[in-house]
Amino acid sequence: MSLPESVREELVKYAHSESLKEDMKKVAGSRNELFIDNHDAYIEFLCQYNDFINHEPKPFAPMVEKDIKL
Numbered sequence: 001m002s003l004p005e006s007v008r009e010e011l012v013k014y015a016h017s018e019s020l021k022e023d024m025k026k027v028a029g030s031r032n033e034l035f036i037d038n039h040d041a042y043i044e045f046l047c048q049y050n051d052f053i054n055h056e057p058k059p060f061a062p063m064v065e066k067d068i069k070l
Contacts, residue, residue, distance in 0.1 A: 003011075014020055
């Protein structure tokens with residue numbers, strides 16, 4: 001995939017942007033803060049989210065392979 005020169009120049013400009021780097025550090029630093037100390041809250045969140053999206057687990061289907069190579 002080749003990018004137009006104007007797009008490439010813009011990406012290079014943003015790659016050197018100190019404010020963007022600082023913003024990304026802040027986002028990366030706080031992405032897991034909610035569940036770090038409270039694993040039960042994380043599990044509860046996942047259960048409620050699955051209920052919200054009406055997710056039903058797929059039934060287990062055992063693998064039936066005779067020739068498996070690693």
